[in-house]
Amino acid sequence: xxxxxxxxxxxxxxxxxxxxxxxxxxxxxxxxxxxxxxxxxxxxxxxxxxxxxxxxxxxxxxxxxxxxxxxxxxxxxxxxxxxxxxxxxxxxxxxxxxxxxxxxxxxxxxxxxxxxxxxxxxxxxxxxxxxxxxxxxxxxxxxxxxxxxxxxxxxxxxxxxxxxxxxxxxxxxxxxxxxxxxxxxxxxxxxxxxxxxxxxxxxxxxxxxxxxxxxxxxxxxxxxxxxxxxxxxxxxxxxxxxxxxxxxxxxxxxxxxxxxxxxxxxxxxxxxxxxxxxxxxxxxxxxxxxxxxxxxxxxxxxxxxxxxxxxxxxxxxxxxxxxxxxxxxxxxxxxxxxxxxxxxxxxxxxxxxxxxxxxxxxxxxxxxxxxxxxxxxxxxxxxxxxxxxxxxxxxxxxxxxxxxxxxxxxxxxxxxxxxxxxxxxxxxxxxxxxxxxxxxxxxxxxxxxxxxxxxxxxxxxxxxxxxxxxxxxxxxxxxxxxxxxxxxxxxxxxxxxxxxxxxxxxxxxxxxxxxxxxxxxxxxxxxxxxxxxxxxxxxxxxxxxxxxxxxxxxxxxxxxxx
Numbered sequence: 001x002x003x004x005x006x007x008x009x010x011x012x013x014x015x016x017x018x019x020x021x022x023x024x025x026x027x028x029x030x031x032x033x034x035x036x037x038x039x040x041x042x043x044x045x046x047x048x049x050x051x052x053x054x055x056x057x058x059x060x061x062x063x064x065x066x067x068x069x070x071x072x073x074x075x076x077x078x079x080x081x082x083x084x085x086x087x088x089x090x091x092x093x094x095x096x097x098x099x100x101x102x103x104x105x106x107x108x109x110x111x112x113x114x115x116x117x118x119x120x121x122x123x124x125x126x127x128x129x130x131x132x133x134x135x136x137x138x139x140x141x142x143x144x145x146x147x148x149x150x151x152x153x154x155x156x157x158x159x160x161x162x163x164x165x166x167x168x169x170x171x172x173x174x175x176x177x178x179x180x181x182x183x184x185x186x187x188x189x190x191x192x193x194x195x196x197x198x199x200x201x202x203x204x205x206x207x208x209x210x211x212x213x214x215x216x217x218x219x220x221x222x223x224x225x226x227x228x229x230x231x232x233x234x235x236x237x238x239x240x241x242x243x244x245x246x247x248x249x250x251x252x253x254x255x256x257x258x259x260x261x262x263x264x265x266x267x268x269x270x271x272x273x274x275x276x277x278x279x280x281x282x283x284x285x286x287x288x289x290x291x292x293x294x295x296x297x298x299x300x301x302x303x304x305x306x307x308x309x310x311x312x313x314x315x316x317x318x319x320x321x322x323x324x325x326x327x328x329x330x331x332x333x334x335x336x337x338x339x340x341x342x343x344x345x346x347x348x349x350x351x352x353x354x355x356x357x358x359x360x361x362x363x364x365x366x367x368x369x370x371x372x373x374x375x376x377x378x379x380x381x382x383x384x385x386x387x388x389x390x391x392x393x394x395x396x397x398x399x400x401x402x403x404x405x406x407x408x409x410x411x412x413x414x415x416x417x418x419x420x421x422x423x424x425x426x427x428x429x430x431x432x433x434x435x436x437x438x439x440x441x442x443x444x445x446x447x448x449x450x451x452x453x454x455x456x457x458x459x460x461x462x463x464x465x466x467x468x469x470x471x472x473x474x475x476x477x478x479x480x481x482x483x484x485x486x487x488x489x490x491x492x493x494x495x496x497x498x499x500x501x502x503x504x505x506x507x508x509x510x511x512x513x514x515x516x517x518x519x520x521x522x523x524x525x526x527x528x529x530x531x532x533x534x535x536x537x538x539x540x541x542x543x544x545x546x547x548x549x550x551x552x553x554x555x556x557x558x559x560x561x562x
Contacts, residue, residue: 043069044076047083051439056087064092067099074103079443081113085120086442088471093117108134112145119153119160127153128166135172143179150186151479152447161190168199177207184216188223189481196220211237211247218254230258242271252280261287275311282319295323310339317348326356343369343379347386354390362390370410381411385420392424400424415441419451426454431462452476453486460493469493484514488522495526504530511539517547525556536560 047062063080070076080096097117100110115130131149134142146167150160164187167173173183180203187196200220203213214233221230234254241248248267255264265284268277278301285294298319305312317332333349336342346369354362369375369383384407391399404421411417422437438455441448456472459465473489480486491506507523510516524539543553 051083051436051443056083056439057089060084060087060089060092064096067096072103074100074107077103078110078113081117082446083443085113085117086439086446090117090121094121108137108141108145112149115146115149115163116153119149119163122159124159124162124166127159127163128170131163131167132170132172135167135174143174143182147182147186148447151189152475161187161192161195164190165195168195168202175206177203177210177212180206181212181216185219188219193224196223211240212250215250215254219257222258227258231260234258234263238267241267245271245277249277249280252284256284256287261285275309275315278312279315279318282315282322286322291323294319298323308335308337310336310341310345313337314341314345314348317345317352321348321352321355326352330356343375346375347379347382350383351386351390354393359390359394363387366390377411381407381414381416384410385416388420388424397424397428413440413444415445415448415451419454422451422454426458426462429462431458434458447475447479449476449479449483449486452479453483453489457489457492460489460496466493466496470497482513484510484516484519487513488516488519491526492522495522495529500526500530515542515546517543517550518552520546521550521553521556525552525560528556528560 043062044066047059047066050056050059050062060080060083063076063083067073067077067080077096077100081093081100084090084093084096094117097110097114100107101114104110111130111134115127115134118124118127118130127149131146134146134149136142150164153160153163164183168183173179180199184196184199184203187199197220200213200216203216207213214237218230218233221227221233234251237247237251241251248271252264252267255261255267261284265281265288268281268284278297282294282297285297298316301312301316301319305316313332313336317329317336320326320329320332329352330349333345333352336345346365350362350365350369353359353365366383366387370380370387372380384403387403388400388407391397391403401421401424404417404424407417408414408421418437418441422434422441425431425434425437435455435458438451438458441451442455445451452472453476456469456476459469459472463469470490470493473486473493476483476486477490487506487510491503491510494500494506495503503526504523507519507526510519511523520539520543524536524543527533527539528536540553540556543550547553
């Protein structure tokens with residue numbers, strides 16, 4: 001949950017107190033000089049209102065003022081730093097960071113933010129110093145925060161790459177294969193093949209007998225476009241994988257990442273089977289849209305479901321739901337006897353009731369989850385999200401907003417609810433409110449990829465703030481460069497900036513990653529503007545086959561009448 005603005009107990013009592021009939025005695029009147037020394041909460045409140053209104057620059061200025069006036073409050077200094085960095089205001093971010101450093105000198109989160117800001121300001125040496133200190137910290141938090149700084153720091157991708165190279169050269173990365181795997185993946189995302197190769201060489205030298213080294217090599221070959229070599233490495237691992245469940249799962253995941261779900265399912269089907277294995281196989285068969293094989297797996301698993309195993313019954317419900325056997329799904333979900341799976345089963349049962357057309361029963365079940373104090377907070381929060389979705393599917397737009405509003409009343413500033421409401425506002429063309437909710441998400445989760453992409457796309461699509469949109473989308477691309485939604489947003493903002501040929505390249509890539517109606521409509525529009533009307537019509541037709549009611553397609557056809 002986001003940090004709340006701190007209110008002193010004296011002020012809180014004064015806000016709660018009712019009006020008095022008698023005039024205050026002189027002994028209760030504060031001397032003006034004393035009152036002037038009390039830190040004012042007004043800048044923090046003004047900053048919060050500005051943030052909610054989407055006025056990021058004003059919010060950064062007010063929060064910095066509040067942090068400066070509030071001695072010793074590290075939380076307020078952190079909030080001021082994050083908001084200033086979101087506003088791309090490096091001067092205020094530096095001032096707020098100095099306060100944060102002074103008030104929480106041992107904070108690991110502070111060091112990560114300091115490194116990110118240093119990279120944004122093109123000061124790689126300072127970033128390396130901060131990150132070396134983080135990496136020397138015992139435990140996992142230090143290296144994970146280092147990864148976060150490398151992914152989120154730097155306006156130019158060359159600076160984080162330079163910093164990572166320095167950390168490798170200084171032998172600062174902990175000597176654990178799982179840590180080197182994660183840093184190796186970051187290097188691959190930076191599109192620095194020489195750096196990625198050096199890291200793979202280091203892993204081979206440090207951990208020569210660990211089969212996970214081969215998996216890292218597969219990732220490197222795949223990124224380099226050497227698919228056949230990558231497949232050969234995986235095939236060589238299969239005999240060892242049959243005897244080691246963890247390795248078998250890892251090999252299957254690697255095959256799936258290479259868009260080879262059939263090979264992944266084949267690997268998983270060999271050897272002992274448990275609920276996790278069945279679940280992975282079901283997911284891969286669903287990805288292939290192989291309903292026949294999935295139905296056979298469902299029948300096999302059903303025969304083994306004599307014991308009241310919560311995980312197994314939950315999985316059977318999910319498979320039945322995918323096969324559109326909704327009543328069977330409801331029955332399986334209702335039969336989950338307890339355990340960690342119970343909350344999810346209750347939510348899924350409500351959803352399946354809605355898919356059956358039993359809207360009243362669906363709402364009854366979802367409200368029961370919302371009011372069940374025994375359940376975890378996350379499940380109760382998700383029940384508000386599900387209610388909003390149920391109402392939207394039923395055409396009740398007012399009910400959708402009401403459900404999200406009640407959810408935020410119960411869980412103020414909860415990011416999942418804010419994100420869902422932002423999308424609801426955007427569908428209603430209320431862009432200022434959508435932006436305000438997404439900005440609030442990014443204050444507490446500056447590298448929330450979904451929020452970065454959603455806000456960047458919204459600004460590109462619905463405003464003229466294209467450069468700001470590009471910066472947000474670029475941050476999302478660094479974190480998830482192969483996400484088709486993000487690649488689509490990147491192509492779309494390039495188009496809005498007038499860089500049409502570059503836009504077409506990105507949108508083709510996005511459509512290759514995911515056959516999506518909106519991506520096809522975007523690509524069709526760009527091709528039309530480039531004078532390639534015949535090719536554009538083909539993509540408009542493909543978009544119509546995928547989703548004839550898609551809004552991007554409808555807007556493009558109204559604009560060009562193809």
